[in-house]
Amino acid sequence: MGPRKNxxxxxxxxxxxRGYRADPLFETLTPGPKVDLDMSExxxxxxxxxxxxxxxxxxxDEGDAExxxxxxxxxxEAFDALEDVPDVDRDVELTNVMRPDEExxxxxxxxxxxxxxxxxxxxxxxxxxx
Amino acid sequence: MAxxxxxxxxxxxxxxxxxxxxxxxxxxxxxxxxxxxxxxxSAMLEEYVPPYDATVVEHLLDAGATIVGKTNxxxxxxxxxxxxxAFGPTENPAAPGHVPGGSSGGSAAxxxxxxxxxxxxxxxxxxxxxxxxxxxxxxxxxxxxxVSRYGLVSYANSLEQIGPxxxxxxxxxxxxxxxxxxxxxxxTTRDEGADxxxxxxxxGDVDGLEIGIPTELLDGAHEGVVETFWDAxxxxxxxxxxxxxxxxxxxxxxxxxxxxxxxxEASSNLARFDGVRYGQGGGFxxxxxxxxxxxxxxxxxxxxxxxxxxxxxxxxAGYHEKYYDQAQAARAWVKQDFDEALDDADVLASPTMPxxxxxxxxxxxDPMTMYLADANTTPVNLADLPAISVPAGETDGLPxxxxxxxxxxxxxxxxxxxxxxx
Numbered sequence: 001m002g003p004r005k006n007x008x009x010x011x012x013x014x015x016x017x018r019g020y021r022a023d024p025l026f027e028t029l030t031p032g033p034k035v036d037l038d039m040s041e042x043x044x045x046x047x048x049x050x051x052x053x054x055x056x057x058x059x060x061d062e063g064d065a066e067x068x069x070x071x072x073x074x075x076x077e078a079f080d081a082l083e084d085v086p087d088v089d090r091d092v093e094l095t096n097v098m099r100p101d102e103e104x105x106x107x108x109x110x111x112x113x114x115x116x117x118x119x120x121x122x123x124x125x126x127x128x129x130x
Numbered sequence: 131m132a133x134x135x136x137x138x139x140x141x142x143x144x145x146x147x148x149x150x151x152x153x154x155x156x157x158x159x160x161x162x163x164x165x166x167x168x169x170x171x172s173a174m175l176e177e178y179v180p181p182y183d184a185t186v187v188e189h190l191l192d193a194g195a196t197i198v199g200k201t202n203x204x205x206x207x208x209x210x211x212x213x214x215x216a217f218g219p220t221e222n223p224a225a226p227g228h229v230p231g232g233s234s235g236g237s238a239a240x241x242x243x244x245x246x247x248x249x250x251x252x253x254x255x256x257x258x259x260x261x262x263x264x265x266x267x268x269x270x271x272x273x274x275x276x277v278s279r280y281g282l283v284s285y286a287n288s289l290e291q292i293g294p295x296x297x298x299x300x301x302x303x304x305x306x307x308x309x310x311x312x313x314x315x316x317x318t319t320r321d322e323g324a325d326x327x328x329x330x331x332x333x334g335d336v337d338g339l340e341i342g343i344p345t346e347l348l349d350g351a352h353e354g355v356v357e358t359f360w361d362a363x364x365x366x367x368x369x370x371x372x373x374x375x376x377x378x379x380x381x382x383x384x385x386x387x388x389x390x391x392x393x394x395e396a397s398s399n400l401a402r403f404d405g406v407r408y409g410q411g412g413g414f415x416x417x418x419x420x421x422x423x424x425x426x427x428x429x430x431x432x433x434x435x436x437x438x439x440x441x442x443x444x445x446x447a448g449y450h451e452k453y454y455d456q457a458q459a460a461r462a463w464v465k466q467d468f469d470e471a472l473d474d475a476d477v478l479a480s481p482t483m484p485x486x487x488x489x490x491x492x493x494x495x496d497p498m499t500m501y502l503a504d505a506n507t508t509p510v511n512l513a514d515l516p517a518i519s520v521p522a523g524e525t526d527g528l529p530x531x532x533x534x535x536x537x538x539x540x541x542x543x544x545x546x547x548x549x550x551x552x
Contacts (some may be wrong), residue, residue, distance in 0.1 A: 075440060090458075
């Protein structure tokens with residue numbers, strides 16, 4: 001098996017769904033140059049923690065990344081044991097639950113806005129989008 | 131003493147008559163109560179007042195219950211000790227100096243200390259059963275889909291159920307009868323609980339009951355916990371039950387699978403807290419992303435940030451196959467193992483928790499230690515099955531719980547089996 005193609009999205013499964021076992025290369029968290037990086041094998045760096053925090057929209061406080069970095073390494077090392085899980089048949093019996101698309105009562109605008117830190121003219125008020 | 135069991139004390143009166151007309155009920159603070167603050171144990175929601183009641187709260191009030199307060203909990207349900215609450219810890223009334231377990235620690239403490247007759251918790255990976263075990267009371271985690279989650283603030287929605295906590299199995303089953311049943315506002319609910327009579331099953335009759343004991347759930351458990359567990363099994367055998375040991379190899383991977391799935395779902399579910407529609411705002415300095423990100427760091431505690439970050443990582447490009455997909459494979463394997471074991475047994479028994487209650491402060495700085503304490507409870511959530519924790523006795527004066535796991539919608543079976551002990 002050759003190196004995996006960069007999927008560029010979270011939906012880019014490799015052909016056999018198990019490409020990572022044979023291939024030590026991992027993509028970075030955002031589409032871009034492929035980097036030989038595996039947080040769990042090479043220990044996590046503070047840069048990695050800060051990068052994930054950016055994706056998750058959490059503005060880390062000073063010292064957070066340093067405090068989290070060793071904990072993440074321990075936790076991800078434990079998660080690595082999932083590599084040993086065999087593939088079993090998944091006979092999932094799931095059905096969609098539908099209802100008629102009919103008009104019905106909902107929250108009033110006042111109730112919906114009551115918990116907003118700020119609102120204006122009946123709308124939520126937020127920061128600039130860019 | 132258990133004043134610290136509540137984040138908000140209240141008195142919400144229900145109907146004058148009904149099966150719970152004489153009962154006081156404490157409600158976990160991630161279950162919405164109209165007009166009464168619902169904080170999820172988080173500074174993010176310190177000021178949040180729900181504009182509607184959760185379906186289970188409507189059921190409580192219809193049944194005549196009086197709600198006496200909203201109970202302390204690990205922030206958004208993320209913890210095993212109730213110490214990650216932004217409002218401080220709760221002491222275990224049954225074991226002073228120790229944690230009450232979590233995440234529904236306030237609910238279990240309120241019942242153990244008589245502050246409420248009954249309580250509701252929520253169980254994502256053991257959060258009803260763990261505090262029930264640590265506080266020496268009874269807790270039930272229902273089959274996924276038995277109880278409506280409408281109005282429960284989501285942490286990991288594919289795993290969690292609201293469940294009852296009570297001094298006895300019969301009282302817990304009575305409360306489950308009140309809250310179980312389908313709800314048009316929660317499309318994952320099923321019809322099985324509609325006309326339930328679980329309380330009637332609490333007759334203590336275990337004659338002929340076949341109990342399977344998964345060996346993986348005893349391996350590595352605290353010696354005193356294991357001794358107390360076998361004493362309880364002896365008692366069930368003396369009342370006519372028989373037992374056999376069974377191996378479920380998938381259980382060795384359940385904790386990892388649980389945490390990957392729970393953190394992944396948390397990273398998505400908690401994305402709603404942007405400080406604009408509700409919750410703590412980040413002010414208007416900077417653009418949307420900067421303001422949003424600042425509000426989230428200010429509002430969330432460390433354990434919540436840890437889980438959001440790790441969940442984001444487990445779902446990200448290049449890693450979701452290794453972590454999230456493999457965790458789903460493990461979940462299917464765990465389900466298969468449980469189904470096979472329950473072909474040869476009516477219930478499966480284990481210690482609820484592999485350890486006695488932590489001392490206050492003991493596990494806070496070591497998340498892995500806290501996660502591993504969930505080894506016996508998390509597999510049940512992965513398999514969507516019902517389970518009950520009943521008091522099994524004590525080790526060195528600390529409560530030990532016995533967990534009984536049943537087949538899907540087999541609540542009557544676990545209630546009957548558990549009622550032989552409590």
